[in-house]
Amino acid sequence: MIRFTLVIGLLVSGSTTLFSAEKPNVIVIVGDDMGYADVGAHGCKDIPTPNLDALAKAGVRFTNGYVSGPYCSPTRAGLLTGRYQTRFGHEFNPAGGTAGLPLTETTLADRMKSAGYATGWVGKWHLGANEKHPQKRGFDDAFGFLGGAHSYFPDKGKGETILRGTKDANETEYLTDAFGREAVAFVEKNKAKPFFLYLAFNAVHTPMHATDARVKKFEGIKDNQRRTYAAMMFAMDEAIGKLLAKLKDEKLEQNTLIFFFSDNGGPTMQGTTINGSVNAPLRGSKRTTLEGGIRVPFFVKWPAKILADKVYDDPVIQLDVLPTVLAAGGVEPKADWKLDGVNLLPHLTGDAKAAPHDALYWRFGAQMAIRRGDWKLVKYDAVADGGKGTSPAHLYHLADDIGEKTDLAAKRPEKVKELQTAWDKWNEGNVAPLWGGGKQKD
Ligand code: CA
Secondary structure (H helix, E strand, O other): EEEOOOOOOOHHHHHHHHEEEEEEEEHHHHHEEOOOOHHHHHHOOOOOOHHHHHHHHOOOEOOOOOOOOOOOOHHHHHHHHHOHHHHHOOOOOOOOOOOOOOOOOOOOHHHHHHHHOEEEEEEEOOOOOOHHHHHHHOOOOEEEEEOOOOOOOOHHHHHHOOEEEOOOOOOOOOOOOOHHHHHHOOOOHHHHOOOOEEEOOOOOOOOOOHHHHHHHHHOOOOHHHHHHHHHHHHHHHHHHHHHHHHHHHHHOOOOOOEEEEEEEOOOOOOOOOOOOOOOOOOOOOOHHHHHHHHHHHEEOOOOOOOOOOOEEEOOEEEEHHHHHHHHHOOOOHHHOOOOOOOHHHEEEEEEEEOOOOOOOEEEEEEEEEEOOOEEEEEEEEEEHHHHOOOOEEEEEOOOOOOOOOOOOOOOOOHHHHHHHHHHHHHOOOOEEEOOOOOOOOO
C-alpha cells in the first residue's frame, strides 16, 4: 500500500526515457545501532537529523523496513548477498580470526563491478580479513576498518588500523568526519563514470566518542550517554549532508540511487553495547527478534525514477537492496543466484500494487520470527522480559500492536500453526551456523 502525502518532482513516466541511456550511480549508506526513534523523520525531537530527513523527504520512507538479523555482521552479509545470511551459515557475528563472509558468496560489489561500475567501500566492514578484505570482494577502493567497532579518535585506545586499501591510512580526523570526507572524495574521483559506493558508518555504535564542539550543541540533554549519542548521530548526519551536497554540486543528484538504513535496532538491553538509543514505540533491542531489534530507519531516494515524499507501508528488508540496485544498473539476476530479496523499483514507482513479500523470516540461534501481513510469530531472547533462555512463540498483530504487548498465541492457535509451518518450510533452506553465537559483543 502506498500513501502519497505530497507529490513533488518529476513524473515517473516522463522522466524514465530521459535517463534510460545513463546508468545511475548507487550509494548504500548504513548506520550502526541506531534507535528506531532517533531520526527526525520518525518524530525524534532531541536530535536533529536534517540531512537524513531530507533524504527521506526526497524519496520513499519505509515504515516497515527490516534487516534480516539483530546484529551487525549478519545483516551486512545479507545486504551484500541479497540472501538470508542463514542460507550460508553467517548467522552470528564472526568469531575472530579470518571468519567472515564465505567465499562461496558473490557480493553486490562483485556484481556491480561486472556491470561496469567503479566500486568503493568506506567505513566498517565486519565481514572478514585477508582473502575476505573488501578489495577481494568486489570493491576497487577501500577505506576503513575490518572489525566490528572502532575508536572515533586516533589517540583513544589501540583499536585496529584504519586502512586505505591494505595500508595504514594514518588517519587523524574524528572517524565519522573521515568517512564523510572519503565518501566525498570517492564521488570526486569517479564522477565521470557510474559508481557504486557502500558507505558503512560505525556511528552510532559504541565506544561513546564525540567531539567537544558537537557535545556542546546538546547541553540541554541531561543524560550523559544520550548527549554523546546525539553528538555522534549529528556527526553522521553532517557527513551524509556533505555527501548529498557533493552530489548536488556535481549535478549527480537526479540520477543517483541512495539507500539508507541502520544495520540493526538500537541496543537498549543489558548485554549489548548500549549507546543511549531509543526504539520507541517498538519493544526489544539489538540482539532480539522483537521489532526493536530488526525494524529500522530505512529510506531510499532516486529523483530520476521514484517519486518524492512517499511513505511505503508494506514490509521490505535490506535483502531487497541488492536486487533493486542491480535492476537500476541494468543487471538481470539469474535463478541460480538464489536471491531472497526482490527488486523494489516497481513498488516504488507505483507500478506494482501487491506487497513485495509474502512473508519475511528471521533465525538467530534459538530466536526466530516470521512476519506475514500484519501477523508476527516470534521467539525472542527472554532477557528482554527479564527471564533466561529463549521465549516460547508469541503471536502479535503488528497493525494493532506495534509494541508487541498483547500475545494472541493462545487465542489464535491456527494462526500460530500456519506461521510456524511457513517458518519451518523456510528454515529447510538454511544451513548450520559456520561459527557459534558465543558472546555477541559488537
Ligand atoms: Ca550494529
